[in-house]
Amino acid sequence: MTNEAKQPMVITVSGDRPIHDIADDLRAAGFDVDQVLESIGSVTGSAHPKNADRLRGVKGVVDVSQDHPVDIGPPGATIS
Amino acid sequence: MPRKNNPKIAQDSTKQQISTSADDLLLAALERGGDTSKTGRHLMTFKEGAAEAGLQALQSRQGLRVANARDFDAQAVSFEQTGDADAIVFPEIGVALVSGEAAASHGLTTEATIAEDSPVHSIDPEYFMFVAGISPNDYLKGFLRAAQTIYADLGEQAAAEEAEVTPAVVGATWGLNACRVPPSNFSGNGIKVAVLDTGFDLGHPEFAGRSFVTNTFVGQPVQDLHGHGTHTTGTACGPKTPPGAIQRYGIGFQSQIFVGKVLTNSGSGTQAQVLAGMNWAIANRCAVISMSLGAQIPVQPSYTAAGAAALTAGCLIIAASGNASNRPGSIAPAGAPANSPTIVSVAALDNLLRVAPFSNGGKVDIAGPGVNVFSSWPRPILHKTISGTSMATPHVSGCAALLAQSNPALRGASLRSRLLATARHLPLPVTDVGAGLVQAP
Numbered sequence: 001m002t003n004e005a006k007q008p009m010v011i012t013v014s015g016d017r018p019i020h021d022i023a024d025d026l027r028a029a030g031f032d033v034d035q036v037l038e039s040i041g042s043v044t045g046s047a048h049p050k051n052a053d054r055l056r057g058v059k060g061v062v063d064v065s066q067d068h069p070v071d072i073g074p075p076g077a078t079i080s
Numbered sequence: 081m082p083r084k085n086n087p088k089i090a091q092d093s094t095k096q097q098i099s100t101s102a103d104d105l106l107l108a109a110l111e112r113g114g115d116t117s118k119t120g121r122h123l124m125t126f127k128e129g130a131a132e133a134g135l136q137a138l139q140s141r142q143g144l145r146v147a148n149a150r151d152f153d154a155q156a157v158s159f160e161q162t163g164d165a166d167a168i169v170f171p172e173i174g175v176a177l178v179s180g181e182a183a184a185s186h187g188l189t190t191e192a193t194i195a196e197d198s199p200v201h202s203i204d205p206e207y208f209m210f211v212a213g214i215s216p217n218d219y220l221k222g223f224l225r226a227a228q229t230i231y232a233d234l235g236e237q238a239a240a241e242e243a244e245v246t247p248a249v250v251g252a253t254w255g256l257n258a259c260r261v262p263p264s265n266f267s268g269n270g271i272k273v274a275v276l277d278t279g280f281d282l283g284h285p286e287f288a289g290r291s292f293v294t295n296t297f298v299g300q301p302v303q304d305l306h307g308h309g310t311h312t313t314g315t316a317c318g319p320k321t322p323p324g325a326i327q328r329y330g331i332g333f334q335s336q337i338f339v340g341k342v343l344t345n346s347g348s349g350t351q352a353q354v355l356a357g358m359n360w361a362i363a364n365r366c367a368v369i370s371m372s373l374g375a376q377i378p379v380q381p382s383y384t385a386a387g388a389a390a391l392t393a394g395c396l397i398i399a400a401s402g403n404a405s406n407r408p409g410s411i412a413p414a415g416a417p418a419n420s421p422t423i424v425s426v427a428a429l430d431n432l433l434r435v436a437p438f439s440n441g442g443k444v445d446i447a448g449p450g451v452n453v454f455s456s457w458p459r460p461i462l463h464k465t466i467s468g469t470s471m472a473t474p475h476v477s478g479c480a481a482l483l484a485q486s487n488p489a490l491r492g493a494s495l496r497s498r499l500l501a502t503a504r505h506l507p508l509p510v511t512d513v514g515a516g517l518v519q520a521p
Contacts, residue, residue, distance in 0.1 A: 010351055012381045034352065037359035039393065040386035044352035063381035068416070070375050071348045072278070072308050072470055 006032065006046040008067035009055075013041050017060035025058045096120040096180025098147065098162045103305050103345055110283055110303055116459040118205040120180040122189060124167075130199035131174040137199055138167055138176060142186050146176070177206065252328040254431045255315070255449030259475055261331050264520040266482035268332025273317055273481050274361035274369045275474070276354065277309030279341035281458035284310065286322050287337075293364065296341040297356045298349055305345040307457050311464060312372045313337060314456030316474035316481070326463065329455045331478025331520070338366050343373060351375075351382065354417075358386045362393050367484045367491055370477035371399040371423075372470035374415035387422025394491035396499075398424040398477045400469035402440040411441040411512075419443045424496060427513050428472040435512045439469055446503050447513040448472035476518045486521045 011031070013022050023036045023043050034045040044067070047055060055064045096105060096119060105119045112120075126134035138144045147165040149172070152158065162168055166182035169175075183189050183203075194200050252262045272293075279302045282292060294302040304310045317337045318330015342357035343349040354373065361369045369390065390397045397417070404412035418425035418440075425443050428436035428450025435441075436451050450472030457464035480499050484490055490498050503515040 008350065008352060010355065010380070010382045012385045035356055035359075037355055039359045039362040040355060040382075040389045042355050042359070042382050042386065044355060062385070065380060065382065068351045068375050068377050068380070069348060070343070070351055070354050070373050072343060072373050072468075 005048075007049055008034075008046045009044070009052070010065050010067050011043045011045075011055065011061055012063040012065075013043060013060050014062050015041060019043065019060075022058060022060040026055060026061070029054045029058055031055055098165045098168050098177060098179050099159055101160070106305055107301060107303055110281065110459060113283055118207055121206040122178045122180075122183040123204050123206050124176040124178055124188065125201045125204070126174040126176070126199050127201045128174070130201075131169065131171045133199035134174070134176060135169045135171070138169070138178075142182075142188070144178075144182055144186065178203075250325055250327045253449075253454045255453055255471075255475055256328060256331065258429075258431070258433070258449050259331075259479055259518055259520050261479070261482075261520045262328065264482055266485045266521055267320070268317065268335030268478070268481040268485055271332065271335045271368065271481045271484045272338055272364065272366040273332055273335045273477060274338035274340055274357075274364070274366035275309065275313045275316055275477075276340040276342045276357040276361065276369065276371050277304075277312050277373065278306035278343045278345060278347055279304035279309045280313050280337075280339040281310045281456070282339075284456055284459060284462070286314075286319050286326075286456060286462075290317075291336045292339060293336070294339040294341070295357075295360055297353045297360070298341055298344045300341065300344055302339055302341045304341075304458050306343070306347050307461075307464065308347055308372070308470065309339070309341070309343070310458050311453075311455045311466060312370065312470060312474045313339065314474075315453065315471065316368075316370050316478040318456055327454065329453075329463075331475065332481035335478075335481045338364060349373070351380070355382055355386060358383075358390070358397065362386070362390050362395050365393060366395055367495070368477050368480045369395055369397045370474050371397060371417060372468075372473045374400055374402050374418055376402060376404050376412065376415045378416070379419045379421075380416045383417035384420040384422050387417070387420050391422060391492040391496070396424065396480060396492055396495045397422070398426060398473055398480060400473045401425045401427050401444050403428075403438040403468050403470075405438050405440050407435065407437040407439070413442040414440045414444060424476065424499070425514070426469055426473045426476050428467070428469045429506075429513070429517060433506060433517060435508060436467065436469075436472075438467075439472075439512070441509075441511045444511060445514040446476055446500055446518050447506070447516060448475035448518050450475075479518045479520045483521050 030051045031047045144166040147162045147168040167178045320333040340357035399418040402415035427444045427447040428439040430451035451467045453471035454465045500515040504517040506516045
């Protein structure tokens with residue numbers, strides 16, 4: 001196996017297939033599923049970046065993106 | 081949980097160790113209620129030149145495990161590394177910090193009588209310290225407290241007069257007035273409003289008796305140790321008539337509040353945590369989902385899909401456009417999630433209805449008051465005035481809740497259309513303010 005670390009990713013799915021079926025296929029494709037967010041059609045978790053294309057090939061997957069940090073504005077500022 | 085082996089010790093004193101983090105101390109204080117300005121630990125000040133004698137006294141006479149700042153490199157004390165010490169001595173300044181448990185069990189509290197020949201000068205409670213933001217309201221609050229004390233001293237008649245005078249003088253914040261909230265007949269009653277942020281001070285006295293549904297997605301208690309979430313929730317859902325001489329700052333005062341903690345107490349999180357919060361709010365069918373957060377990144381398919389799912393479920397997601405601009409020189413594009421077409425993007429205005437210098441542009445749908453916004457803040461501070469598209473967003477969310485109450489058919493996409501159609505047009509670019517200033521129904 002590669003030494004490359006797994007990265008957190010966000011996968012967006014279509015409503016064409018049951019999301020839990022898609023999640024199972026993602027697991028089989030090397031995705032460590034963290035959350036299956038049924039109400040919004042998202043599956044979050046982590047995978048080796050080199051696997052991203054394989055994940056994109058799973059039926060029902062619309063998008064595979066890396067997870068991003070989120071905040072409330074410039075840190076430490078009075079503007080938020 | 082009560083400690084059975086030593087009933088003399090207050091049940092929460094075990095949390096007030098030397099190694100306890102400030103966050104945990106604050107959390108414990110907020111859970112205790114009452115005076116939340118003190119940590120529960122004590123500061124012992126030694127007489128001049130008596131620090132060494134004081135250290136000896138704590139160790140030998142009191143039998144305490146005492147850490148010494150001198151034992152740390154360059155005396156840079158790391159509180160986490162003090163282990164199970166009962167106290168730590170700072171010889172350079174002649175002060176010792178004593179844990180809540182040790183102080184209670186050894187009688188080393190403020191009430192203790194100090195013998196004349198003791199090396200101890202005084203024992204005082206340790207207070208929390210907060211960022212010293214220049215907040216005019218803190219000064220005002222201090223002034224009002226002083227005035228109230230003077231009134232109280234003058235007797236009941238004067239106090240009664242004060243009670244009659246204040247409501248008319250206090251009024252509402254500039255932001256609520258600009259959004260025409262005070263004359264509105266709506267309260268948000270029956271409307272679920274989700275605020276996805278840093279949590280909320282669930283013991284804030286101005287929210288006593290309110291209905292809360294809470295969840296955390298960041299592994300920390302919902303209790304807000306940052307303040308941001310308490311401020312944004314205050315604007316969207318705060319009370320109609322806060323007690324005393326406090327102006328009205330909240331819009332949906334009868335709305336049902338869903339607090340989703342998706343940002344940690346340091347004000348940060350990950351997209352996955354935010355998505356988990358959105359999923360929760362939609363699954364709970366919150367008509368309004370307020371998100372004063374973001375990142376300066378391109379449109380994210382996951383947020384766009386979440387926004388679409390929200391509209392389908394009869395929910396509307398309202399998000400801050402972001403604060404990355406420095407006008408007039410530089411206008412940054414709206415960040416994510418506000419840049420998604422299925423999510424309402426909110427810009428910030430000042431009290432002269434000018435675009436705030438920090439407010440992002442481009443994909444902007446509507447604008448709200450976002451400069452010098454007064455709202456709630458976690459105890460013991462209670463209120464704070466701050467600025468940002470984060471503050472503009474809950475003005476839009478609160479007004480959306482009133483609109484949703486005005487007509488049960490207004491949900492999701494129809495709520496969005498009505499919100500934009502009823503905004504006050506402004507003589508400014510659509511890319512800066514969208515449809516204009518949000519208005520309450």
